[in-house]
Amino acid sequence: MNVQALGNTRFGLSEGILWDDRLEALWWTDIHAATLWQFHPGSGVERSWHLPERLGCFALTAQTGVLLLGLEQGLARFDSASGQLTQLVPVAANQPNHRVNDGRCDRAGNFVFGTLNEGGTDKTAGFYRYTRDGDLQRLSLPGVAISNSICFSPDGGTMYFCDSPAKRIMACDYDEASGRTGNIRVFADLSRGQADPDGAIVDAEGCLWSAEWGGSRVVRYNPHGQPLREIALPTGQITCLALGGPVLDTLYVTSASAGMDDAARAADRNAGAVFRIDGAGVRGLPECRFG
Numbered sequence: 001m002n003v004q005a006l007g008n009t010r011f012g013l014s015e016g017i018l019w020d021d022r023l024e025a026l027w028w029t030d031i032h033a034a035t036l037w038q039f040h041p042g043s044g045v046e047r048s049w050h051l052p053e054r055l056g057c058f059a060l061t062a063q064t065g066v067l068l069l070g071l072e073q074g075l076a077r078f079d080s081a082s083g084q085l086t087q088l089v090p091v092a093a094n095q096p097n098h099r100v101n102d103g104r105c106d107r108a109g110n111f112v113f114g115t116l117n118e119g120g121t122d123k124t125a126g127f128y129r130y131t132r133d134g135d136l137q138r139l140s141l142p143g144v145a146i147s148n149s150i151c152f153s154p155d156g157g158t159m160y161f162c163d164s165p166a167k168r169i170m171a172c173d174y175d176e177a178s179g180r181t182g183n184i185r186v187f188a189d190l191s192r193g194q195a196d197p198d199g200a201i202v203d204a205e206g207c208l209w210s211a212e213w214g215g216s217r218v219v220r221y222n223p224h225g226q227p228l229r230e231i232a233l234p235t236g237q238i239t240c241l242a243l244g245g246p247v248l249d250t251l252y253v254t255s256a257s258a259g260m261d262d263a264a265r266a267a268d269r270n271a272g273a274v275f276r277i278d279g280a281g282v283r284g285l286p287e288c289r290f291g
Helices: 262-267
Strands: 002-005 014-020 025-030 035-039 046-050 055-060 066-071 074-079 085-090 098-105 111-117 127-130 136-138 147-152 158-163 168-174 181-189 196-202 208-213 217-221 227-232 238-244 250-255 274-278
Touching: 014 055, 014 098, 014 196, 014 250, 025 055, 025 238, 035 055, 055 111, 066 098, 066 111, 098 147, 111 147, 147 168, 158 196, 168 196, 181 208, 208 250, 217 238
Parallel strands: 014 238, 055 098, 147 196, 196 238
Antiparallel strands: 002 274, 014 025, 025 035, 035 046, 055 066, 066 074, 074 085, 098 111, 111 127, 127 136, 147 158, 158 168, 168 181, 196 208, 208 217, 208 238, 217 227, 238 250, 250 274
């Protein structure tokens, strides 16, 4: 396999990377910089948009170039062509220490996302669903400190999620029509290691790929939670990943330099890079679009 950084730009907290099959482009967020990024691998053209709040996560929509944004305190519609931002619904308005964090559309086009408690380690954050009809629901899942790893099995019947500090990726039965959840169970236990689970995706074979914060790697698990392989990265804080390219067989991985001092950044020149990995030998699923 060939692992290389996409350019020389380094980000504080690059996250939420998605492949847009219509635009043949990558999207990701640099959360603390409140900036949305787009990169076209074919042309090498890179664009960015500064936003009024930190952007935790986002989703593609049925309209090309229009995104559903999970901003710090609520959801918004963003037209990348015009730059128009339309607020949709508040999420954490009554919880000043909470902000939107990880999120992804389910297989039916509802946006499922979680929040993060920036005020401490209490598990007061949670998981939500913004339906195709514009209704905001809180899912019946345990409270968390840092929501992450939200993704879905190919048939949509299983949802994966985690509370990163708990070092366990969870799974539950999930009903796309109603948002009901059940049969919550441990999918993968990372408690014996130093790394925390961060972003995750599911590939075309139903295997889950997990980015490990503090682990310098991504790990592929089979649908039963057994690790199949790992790919090492040349930096420690791995945040999210996507399978993209014309046939969805190129692995893209984001990382972070947040929390590192100047000496640590100088020693780790790859901290905060976005990586491209060729030769992973797997294919992804098209990213589901909101609506």
